[in-house]
Amino acid sequence: MAKPDKPRFEDGPAQLFPAPETLAGHVVDWRDGGAIHGYGVADDLAPHFAPHEVFLLGLLGDEVSQQHGRAFGVALTWISACHVGLAPTHSAVLARVSGGPSSAIIGVAAMVAAREAEHILTKHQALLDWLNGSPRSDFAGWADRDPRWRHRLRDASGLDLDDLQFARDESSAALIVFHGLGLRSRPQMTAAWAWARMIGALAESLAESGLDIHSYPLRLPPFDYEEGS
Amino acid sequence: MTRPRLRTRVAKTGWGDHRFQGHAVYAELLGHTSTGQLLALTLGVKLTPNEGALIDEMFVSSLLADPHIWPLKLTRVAGAYGGSTMTGLTAGLLSAEGPITGAGPVTPMAELLDRLVQLDPDAALREVRALLDAGSRLPGFGVPARKVDERVVALSRCVIARGQHQRPHWLLWGRIADETRTRGVEPNIASAFTAAALDLGFPPERVEALFVLALLPCFLANAVEGAEQRAEILQEVPGVDLEYRGPARRESSRCRSC
Numbered sequence: 001m002a003k004p005d006k007p008r009f010e011d012g013p014a015q016l017f018p019a020p021e022t023l024a025g026h027v028v029d030w031r032d033g034g035a036i037h038g039y040g041v042a043d044d045l046a047p048h049f050a051p052h053e054v055f056l057l058g059l060l061g062d063e064v065s066q067q068h069g070r071a072f073g074v075a076l077t078w079i080s081a082c083h084v085g086l087a088p089t090h091s092a093v094l095a096r097v098s099g100g101p102s103s104a105i106i107g108v109a110a111m112v113a114a115r116e117a118e119h120i121l122t123k124h125q126a127l128l129d130w131l132n133g134s135p136r137s138d139f140a141g142w143a144d145r146d147p148r149w150r151h152r153l154r155d156a157s158g159l160d161l162d163d164l165q166f167a168r169d170e171s172s173a174a175l176i177v178f179h180g181l182g183l184r185s186r187p188q189m190t191a192a193w194a195w196a197r198m199i200g201a202l203a204e205s206l207a208e209s210g211l212d213i214h215s216y217p218l219r220l221p222p223f224d225y226e227e228g229s
Numbered sequence: 230m231t232r233p234r235l236r237t238r239v240a241k242t243g244w245g246d247h248r249f250q251g252h253a254v255y256a257e258l259l260g261h262t263s264t265g266q267l268l269a270l271t272l273g274v275k276l277t278p279n280e281g282a283l284i285d286e287m288f289v290s291s292l293l294a295d296p297h298i299w300p301l302k303l304t305r306v307a308g309a310y311g312g313s314t315m316t317g318l319t320a321g322l323l324s325a326e327g328p329i330t331g332a333g334p335v336t337p338m339a340e341l342l343d344r345l346v347q348l349d350p351d352a353a354l355r356e357v358r359a360l361l362d363a364g365s366r367l368p369g370f371g372v373p374a375r376k377v378d379e380r381v382v383a384l385s386r387c388v389i390a391r392g393q394h395q396r397p398h399w400l401l402w403g404r405i406a407d408e409t410r411t412r413g414v415e416p417n418i419a420s421a422f423t424a425a426a427l428d429l430g431f432p433p434e435r436v437e438a439l440f441v442l443a444l445l446p447c448f449l450a451n452a453v454e455g456a457e458q459r460a461e462i463l464q465e466v467p468g469v470d471l472e473y474r475g476p477a478r479r480e481s482s483r484c485r486s487c
Binding site for chain 2: 040047048
């Protein structure tokens with residue numbers, strides 16, 4: 001006996017809406033060993049660039065000088081100590097304590113670090129506006145400035161960045177360096193921030209022993225349940 | 230030093246029974262709460278059975294789960310290695326925060342409706358016309374690739390059938406839709422859903438979460454099937470279907486100098 005025909009359903013917009021046939025890539029070339037912005041991964045980038053320099057190159061679209069590469073590494077490292085009390089790492093540790101797989105822990109760390117970056121950028125909007133301004137007067141966003149950040153960058157990378165005189169802590173210092181190296185858009189800065197924060201967040205959370213109800217401070221902080229208006 | 234304490238209205242674990250949003254889970258909610266009512270209560274809103282049934286219908290009306298739709302396709306791609314439904318589901322839900330697609334338009338629409346509904350109807354409409362005249366795109370309006378959003382048509386039927394169509398936010402939304410239609414712009418489900426939710430008593434800032442819940446079946450169905458399929462074409466699209474449009478091969482100055 002012949003099988004009955006499967007029911008046919010009329011095509012809708014998903015089938016009829018004009019759409020390209022191919023998936024386009026604009027940065028990463030998969031052919032001939034792979035390349036980023038045209039620079040071969042195996043024979044050019046790998047032997048001559050550190051990973052954080054490749055990252056900066058990827059964000060900027062062109063190769064970076066060794067001095068700028070070093071400065072980027074310094075700024076990333078300034079903000080890499082994302083400790084267990086900070087939400088990106090705390091979240092990842094909770095994912096680990098809750099028994100999540102490594103992919104979940106890493107995903108949680110990345111997601112919260114990126115959210116933290118957006119929060120930091122919003123908090124520093126006055127600084128970013130000033131950095132993007134032209135012409136610029138003296139930055140008036142805060143009075144407490146720490147000249148050591150300028151010295152630290154110069155000593156570690158050789159780059160003397162005038163704007164760093166207005167830094168007051170590692171967050172503002174890192175954002176000023178990112179801007180000085182050409183990372184101007186919020187997505188670029190978010191990416192750099194999140195990448196750096198993953199260093200501490202992953203190191204801390206993956207060192208946690210895993211599912212253990214006794215190891216995590218259940219009441220830090222305590223929640224007080226309320227009812228009624 | 231006194232440690233800060235956080236207040237919560239959500240829940241407290243007990244012995245034998247637990248509290249949830251002001252109610253005993255087993256003694257009060259169990260057996261007396263529909264899924265629609267429970268989802269509303271999740272957001273702190275207590276609904277009657279009839280109102281809970283409208284939530285059910287709002288959710289069913291919102292179903293549009295074709296895996297070609299970008300955020301739903303994302304659940305498939307992100308979950309293509311299998312092993313977990315959560316990877317695809319989480320990725321899809323994160324993408325639903327955009328300003329145009331997913332739940333992004335809901336909060337701005339809720340705030341707009343909540344403000345305009347307090348005005349004289351003619352004044353509210355004048356403000357809408359001024360916004361449109363200025364070239365503003367109202368959140369939750371605009372229907373790509375089709376003449377109307379069938380979800381709006383379906384939801385409208387349900388709202389009318391349950392006698393909710395004379396409520397203030399729905400009436401206002403209808404007037405706005407009449408105005409945008411004269412300019413060739415149809416409302417989509419985000420704005421219609423928002424109006425219906427506001428009339429049910431959801432605070433404007435919580436309607437977005439309700440809409441995400443309504444979209445959850447679309448994401449979850451794709452995340453489950455996608456994780457089961459582990460489609461190789463989504464793990465890696467074949468080269469013949471890819472096109473590179475970036476810079477040509479070049480040599481870095483560091484490479485040249487070595």
